[in-house]
Amino acid sequence: MIHQLLLSSTPSTLSPVSYNEFDNKRICYRFPQTKVIATYVSGGLFAIGWWAFIDALVYYRLNRGFLDVTFGEMITGTITTLGMLIVALIDKSIFKDELYIYSHRTLWKARLFLFFGFTLMVSSLIGSLTLFIYKYVVSHNYDIHQYYFGIAVVVQNASIMMSSIILLIGQYSNNEAKYDFL
Amino acid sequence: MAGLKRIISLSFILACGFLLVILSGALYQNWWPLFVVATFVLAPLPNAIFAKCASGDDLYSFHEQTNSGFKDFGKFLTSILVVSGIFLPVVLAHVEVIEFAAMVMSVSGGFLVYFTILAYSYFFSEENDEY
Numbered sequence: 489m490i491h492q493l494l495l496s497s498t499p500s501t502l503s504p505v506s507y508n509e510f511d512n513k514r515i516c517y518r519f520p521q522t523k524v525i526a527t528y529v530s531g532g533l534f535a536i537g538w539w540a541f542i543d544a545l546v547y548y549r550l551n552r553g554f555l556d557v558t559f560g561e562m563i564t565g566t567i568t569t570l571g572m573l574i575v576a577l578i579d580k581s582i583f584k585d586e587l588y589i590y591s592h593r594t595l596w597k598a599r600l601f602l603f604f605g606f607t608l609m610v611s612s613l614i615g616s617l618t619l620f621i622y623k624y625v626v627s628h629n630y631d632i633h634q635y636y637f638g639i640a641v642v643v644q645n646a647s648i649m650m651s652s653i654i655l656l657i658g659q660y661s662n663n664e665a666k667y668d669f670l
Numbered sequence: 671m672a673g674l675k676r677i678i679s680l681s682f683i684l685a686c687g688f689l690l691v692i693l694s695g696a697l698y699q700n701w702w703p704l705f706v707v708a709t710f711v712l713a714p715l716p717n718a719i720f721a722k723c724a725s726g727d728d729l730y731s732f733h734e735q736t737n738s739g740f741k742d743f744g745k746f747l748t749s750i751l752v753v754s755g756i757f758l759p760v761v762l763a764h765v766e767v768i769e770f771a772a773m774v775m776s777v778s779g780g781f782l783v784y785f786t787i788l789a790y791s792y793f794f795s796e797e798n799d800e801y
Contacts, residue, residue: 527742531749539757543764550765655746 526658533651534572537644541565544640560623561637564616565644571608572652578602580659609652613645676793684786690779694772702768703776709755710780713748714787720744755780 545557582598620642624635688707695701723740756777763773 523742524745527745528749531746532753534746535750535753535757539754539761543757543761546761546765550767 523658526654530651530655530658533647533654537568537647537651538565540640540647541644544637548637557637560615560619561641564612564619564641565648567612567615568609568645568648571605571612572648572655574601574605574608575652575656578605580656583660605652609645609649613642613649616641616645673794680786680790680793683782683789687779687782687786690775690782694768694775694779698769698772700768700772702762703759703772706755706759706776706780707783709751709758710784711787713751713755713784714791716744716747716751752784755784 548557578598578601582595616638620635620638624638691703691707694703720740720743723738723744759768759773759776762768763770768776
C-alpha cells in the first residue's frame with residue numbers, strides 16, 4: 489500500500505490543477521490515489537466503530553455488572569452494517585452516466601437501493617441517539633460511567649456511517665477523471 | 671551490497687519490535703499483549719491474496735484497472751486488521767487487564783513488525799517486476 493502511495497506522490501500531482509475546458513474553473517489540490525486512501529480510511533473507521541462497541545461491552549461486563557445489555561444496544565450497529573453492505577454492493581459505474589448502456593430502469597433500481605441503504609444507516613444512527621438519550625441520560629444521574637455504553641453505541645453507528653460515506657466518495661473519484669463529484 | 675544493508679537493518683527493526691512485544695508481556699507476567707503480533711502479521715495478508723484479482727478489460731477503459739472490487743476489499747480488510755492491532759491493547763488497558771505501559775510497548779512493537787513487513791515488500795518486490 490505504501491508502495492503505491494509513494495510511487496504516485498510526485499509533486500506534480502499535488503500542484504493546483506485548473507480546468508480550462510469547463511466553464512466553471514475549479515482549482516483544487518488533487519490528493520494522489522484518492523480511492524486507495526479512501527478505502528483505507530473507511531476500513532479504519534469501520535474497525536473503530538466495532539471496537540468502541542466491544543470496548544463498552546467488555547468494560548461493563550468486567551467492571552460494572554449491573555447493566556443488562558438488551559436487544560436495543562445490539563441491533564443498531566447491526567442495522568448500520570447491513571446498510572453499509574447494501575450501499576457497498578451497488579455497482580457504482582451505473583451512476584457515472586458516461587455511457588448509456590444501462591437502461592433507465594436499472595438506474596432507478598440502483599438509486600432506490602442506495603436510498604434504502606442510507607435510510608437504514610441514518611435511521612439506526614437516530615435510533616442509537618434515541619437510546620442514548622432515553623435510556624441513559626434521562627433515567628440516570630449525570631455520571632459519565634453510567635452512560636458510557638450509550639456514547640459507545642452512538643460512536644459506533646456514526647463511525648460506521650462515516651466509513652460508508654467515505655467509501656462511496658472514494659469510489660467516484662479516480663485520478664484520471666476531469667472533475668470530481670464533490 | 672545495498673540489499674544486504676537493507677536486510678540487516680530490517681531484521682534489526684523486526685527484532686526490536688518483537689523485543690518490545692515480548693517485554694510488554696514479560697515485565698508484568700501477563701501475556702495478553704501477544705495477540706497484537708497476530709493482528710499485525712496477518713495485516714498484509716489480504717492485500718497479498720487479492721493483489722492479482724483486478725482486471726483491466728472493461729468496456730470503456732483500457733489503461734486503468736476498474737474491476738478492482740476484490741482488491742479494494744483486501745485493502746479494507748488490511749485497514750481493519752491494522753486498526754484492530756491498535757485497539758485491542760487499548761481495550762485491554764481500559765478494562766485494566768494489562769498496564770498502560772504494556773499497551774504502549776505492544777502497540778509500538780506491533781507497528782515496528784508491520785513496518786518491517788511493508789518495507790521488505792516495498793524494497794524487494796520491484797526486482798521481480800523486471801523479469
